[in-house]
Amino acid sequence: MAGGLVALLDDIAALVKLAAASVDDVGAAAARASAKATGVVVDDTAVTPRYVQGLHPERELPIIKRIAMGSLRNKLLIILPVIMVLSQFVPWLLTPILMVGGAYLAYEGAEKVWEAVTGHHEDEVPASLDEAQEDTVVSGAIRTDFILSAEIMVIALNEVADEAFVSRFVILVVVALLITGLVYGVVALIVKMDDLGLRLSERDSSASQAIGRALVKGMPALLSILSTVGIAAMLWVGGHILLVGVDELGWHALYDVVHHLEEAVRGVAGLGGVLAWLVNTVASALLGLFVGAVVVAIMHLLPRRGGAAAH
Numbered sequence: 001m002a003g004g005l006v007a008l009l010d011d012i013a014a015l016v017k018l019a020a021a022s023v024d025d026v027g028a029a030a031a032r033a034s035a036k037a038t039g040v041v042v043d044d045t046a047v048t049p050r051y052v053q054g055l056h057p058e059r060e061l062p063i064i065k066r067i068a069m070g071s072l073r074n075k076l077l078i079i080l081p082v083i084m085v086l087s088q089f090v091p092w093l094l095t096p097i098l099m100v101g102g103a104y105l106a107y108e109g110a111e112k113v114w115e116a117v118t119g120h121h122e123d124e125v126p127a128s129l130d131e132a133q134e135d136t137v138v139s140g141a142i143r144t145d146f147i148l149s150a151e152i153m154v155i156a157l158n159e160v161a162d163e164a165f166v167s168r169f170v171i172l173v174v175v176a177l178l179i180t181g182l183v184y185g186v187v188a189l190i191v192k193m194d195d196l197g198l199r200l201s202e203r204d205s206s207a208s209q210a211i212g213r214a215l216v217k218g219m220p221a222l223l224s225i226l227s228t229v230g231i232a233a234m235l236w237v238g239g240h241i242l243l244v245g246v247d248e249l250g251w252h253a254l255y256d257v258v259h260h261l262e263e264a265v266r267g268v269a270g271l272g273g274v275l276a277w278l279v280n281t282v283a284s285a286l287l288g289l290f291v292g293a294v295v296v297a298i299m300h301l302l303p304r305r306g307g308a309a310a311h
Contacts, residue, residue: 060191063138068184070142075176079146079153084169087157094154094246101151102241103291107299109234110292112227138180151237152179190226194219236281239288258283 086093156175162170195217200208247255258280265275 033274040209059134061188063134064184064188064191066138067141067145068180070138071184072176072180074142074146074149075153075180076173079150080172080176083150083154083157084165084172087161087168088165093160095245097155098151098158098241099245101154102145102238102245102288103295104147105151105238106235106242106288106292107238107295108292109231109238110289110296111232111299112129112234113289114293114296149176151241155241169243190222193222232285235285237284237288237289238292239284239286240280242291243284243287254287 052117055068062272083094086097153172156172157168160171163171194216197212197219200212201216203209204211243255243258261279262276265279268275
């Protein structure tokens with residue numbers, strides 16, 4: 001009996017070790033997949049604060065919560081099932097889909113550049129929203145998030161494509177939860193930073209007051225930096241997706257040029273790796289800007305021509 005009990009305990013211990021190893025593997029794979037999507041995550045984090053900028057402070061967190069829940073539904077209930085089915089039965093379709101999303105990101109980034117150059121900007125969100133207006137703002141944010149979430153999930157899927165179906169599914173669920181929590185946690189901190197600054201500035205401590213004033217004064221600069229980072233991330237990520245995508249689809253010339261430029265600087269002592277990354281990043285951003293500019297031109301010129309033809 002004792003021997004049977006010992007054997008049973010050994011088996012249980014082996015199963016526990018196996019389960020722990022599996023959890024570690026899933027965690028490592030999820031971390032690796034999430035890291036690959038960093039550019040889009042930065043973009044997502046930079047884009048979202050504009051939807052609550054200028055609103056009454058008490059409505060900021062509830063709206064962010066609604067957007068976050070919508071983002072999670074996008075990832076888990078729509079994007080995840082679709083890409084899992086595609087990856088299982090028509091994996092070749094993922095690259096074209098990813099490239100469409102990359103072109104959209106490039107378009108978004110180029111349009112922001114166009115707005116900065118021309119001085120035309122979208123209307124700001126009013127400080128006070130009724131329920132219908134708030135629903136409209138949230139819906140718009142969730143639609144934008146859907147594109148970025150799809151990019152994140154497909155990029156993550158590509159990183160773990162060799163895993164078994166169940167492993168891929170579990171890893172992507174972890175990625176969805178991790179990325180959503182990270183993005184909207186950071187967004188919540190960003191949009192409440194000025195409120196925290198105001199509270200600190202009202203304290204008796206001179207140090208707290210100084211920190212509070214710095215936070216309040218620093219918010220506009222932080223939001224401006226985030227906006228610039230978001231634009232750069234859209235162009236970089238979108239361009240890189242297109243660059244890799246055309247190579248995977250069989251047109252190697254463009255990727256080969258960038259690769260040769262990377263190799264040309266990789267040998268620089270101490271800086272080779274950084275320089276190679278910069279070459280790839282700049283090339284991707286330029287490609288994203290070019291493709292995005294073409295799409296912006298088409299989107300802006302076609303309506304005008306249609307209007308002129310009507311007259």
